[in-house]
Amino acid sequence: MVRDARLGQQLTFLVEIDRLKSVLRQTTLCDGSRHENSAEHSWHLAAMAGILAEYAPPGVDWTRLIRMLLVHDIVEIDAGDAFAYDATANVGRVEREQLAAERIFSLLPAEQATELRDLWEEFEAQTTIEAKVAAAFDRLQPLLNNYSARGGSWRAHGVTRSQVLWRMDPIRESLPAIWPAVLQIISVSCEAGYILDDA
């Protein structure tokens, strides 16, 4: 695209990741009008991390956390989004995502490719505090959207209270200050019929 080879690689990568805007998730917008895509979802998570920073454990590196949230779904360009509550769709997910990471991050200059891939691997490995808090936000956002959309993808797929509790568990662990509110939203959603109450 341009004469400067390094900048050319970077711009090629930036054009490539535009495709994340075409990867649809099961979750809908809060108004229920359509499914959301993984690019706008990533924006929502990064904004959420800024607003809810005070609830996270001390010592979180926020710059790294937000960069992680911005890139955590990029592999879905090749691998697609596997619906969290669908065990079949998650078979082979890890292998598909590894191949995707290899192809997509390698568009960048080598040291940037390594840096972004490491950030993504860190998110997947779920061992650092930043990865755990990022995963917790990645659970909280669909909770808000499904609740706002009067059930959204929960209702579309007949998701139960115990499934949602299992799915939200990273919030209990990594953003415990928010957990009572999560339980409250789940209870109200069960009462309203957005979630099937199997309690």
Place this chain on the structure above:
Amino acid sequence: MVRDARLGQQLTFLVEIDRLKSVLRQTTLCDGSRHENSAEHSWHLAAMAGILAEYAPPGVDWTRLIRMLLVHDIVEIDAGDAFAYDATANVGRVEREQLAAERIFSLLPAEQATELRDLWEEFEAQTTIEAKVAAAFDRLQPLLNNYSARGGSWRAHGVTRSQVLWRMDPIRESLPAIWPAVLQIISVSCEAGYILDDA
């Protein structure tokens, strides 16, 4: 939504800004398949800022820059996106956006409302280095998308080389290391008929 009043305000704000996913811009996706929305555009800018950080002047506060990019378009939820090359659409824009900022940021607890509004005002005022670099990325991204989409919104609106040069000028000023590549993309786009060549 939840018993904790402060967290409730924050979650209400996070649900409200979901509407940015429904604000359409003139720019299309890189594959030209549809117009992009302001939420996924904001994600693309924040990712771009991470990848192209090395071209910015020294001393930029990257955490503040990325937070600015994440919130810079939120006022469009009420005010809409005014097409950059349409003078009529820009009449009254400042007043509409001020009213939008007042309503939307005020959903947050007071000190967070002030913090985000200040970030947005800083972007609009274009006096700090972070605001200038943010604006430069905000020009570069549509250039990449229009070029990739074989003209995109340039072609749809008969935009000329001198208009694009005027629009891209913040890049020349704040990301000068990228400017030669911008000129190259504009030249190729004129040759290809994506931009009307009035040179």
